Amino acid sequence: MTKDRLPALRAAQNTEDSDPDAAYVALNMDDNSRFMSDFFAHVDSLRTNIDKISELVDEVKRLHSTILAAPQADDRTKEELEEKMADIKKLANDVRLRLKKMEDDHEQTTNNSPAHTRIGKAQLFVLTQKFCDVMNNYNQVQVAYRQKCKERIQRQLEITGRSVTDGEVEEMLESGNPAVFTQGIMVETAQAKQSLADIEARHGDIMKLEKSIKELHDMFIDMAALVQTQGEMIDRIEYNVVQSENFVKAASTDTKKAVKFQSAARRKLIICLDLTKQKRKMEFFYFVEKNYYTYLFGCNYCYSRVDGRRMAWHQKIVYVQFIS
Structure with missing residues (x-):
């Protein structure tokens, strides 16, 4: 017969209402819930900004193709490209600073539960890795564009009658002076004049790229320290995941054996009863x-x-x- 437990539940409720510690526990739970809610809102905001950077990188890549395909440099396209690159720089610096602050907050916070700490570190690693992947892709896009601009300069120099090697083009670029490309060239035709103008324009593009790539390099050095500090923690997480997977497989095998033994024992019991x-x-x-x-x-x-x-x-x- 089922026993009526309603009176006991009501008595327990009255006891909790009179217990001052009950409100304290509820307050702590509410604080933890609010903390995790704010934390994941912060994570979503960072992830959104990283996705925006990825979209801007795709736009930059598209503009690179447009500029390279055009016979003459389009000022409007170049302005749009510079705006996209400025947006990427702004968002990237914001994400980088917020990730570093996020790491510092976790190191300084001592009142979080171990579960919250593990969640925070795991989310920090995922965001940092995603951010590094996006910025690395951006760096590769810029390096590829620089290489194509250099090849374009080399072709234009050949049109003007001056043949140069890759090493010579690199030396010219490192000088930072566009006149190095055109000195000693006799401009006699309109095509030669256009080639010289294109050379100077590509040189200006490469100079801007050099500055952007240098900034990315400094950012990667800054982020490398953050990724390195997370390495050991992620190795432990991967180890725990692998161990858990092994335990699950072992438990599944043991369960199958238990079912088999249970079936065999039931059959033997039937034999026993019959005999x-x-x-x-x-x-x-x-x-x-x-x-x-x-x-x-x-x-x-x-x-x-x-x-x-x-x-x-x-x-x-x-x-x-x-x-x-």
């Missing part, structure tokens, strides 16, 4: 199967051949020893 219905009294008995030994409900089962009466049961040869 006990015989007229002759049996205190214990034996039967043969796979050299196994166990106890079941006080009966001694030994899977080894013994002398006694032979009985057939479900295509098994059962040897039973009767005791009078």
Whole structure:
């Protein structure tokens, strides 16, 4: 018969209402909930900004293709490119500073639970890794554009009658003076004049790229320290995940074995009950199967051949020893 527990629940409720510690516990739980809510809102904001940077990188890549495909440099396209690059720089610096602050906050906070600390560190690593991947992609896009601009300069110099190697072009770029490209060139045709103008324009693009790539390099150095400090923690997380996976696999195997043993034990129990219905009294008995030994409900089962009466049961040869 089911027992009515409603009076006990009401009594417990009255006790909690009179307990001053109950409100304190509820307040702590509410504070933890608010902390995690604010934390994940911060994580979502960072993830949104990183996604925006990724979209801007795609726009920059598209503008690079447009500029390279144009016979003449388009000022409007270049202005749009500079705006996109400025937006990327602004967002990247904001994300970088917020990630560093996020790491500092976790190191200084001591009242968080271990679970909250692990969640915070894991989220920090994921965001940092994603940010580094996006910025690395941006760096590769800029390096590829620089290489194509350099090849464009080399082709334009060949049009003007001056053949240069890759090393010579690099030396010209490092000088920072566009006149180095055009000195000694006799401008006699409109095509040559256009080639010289294009060379100077590409040189200006590369100079801007050099500055942007240098800024990215400094940012990567700054982020490398943050990623390195997270390395050991992530290794521990991966180890725990692998160990958990191994435990799950082992538990699954043990469960299958348990089901198999349960089925076998049930079949042996049926045999036991059926044999006990015989007229002759049996205190214990034996039967043969796979050299196994166990106890079941006080009966001694030994899977080894013994002398006694032979009985057939479900295509098994059962040897039973009767005791009078």
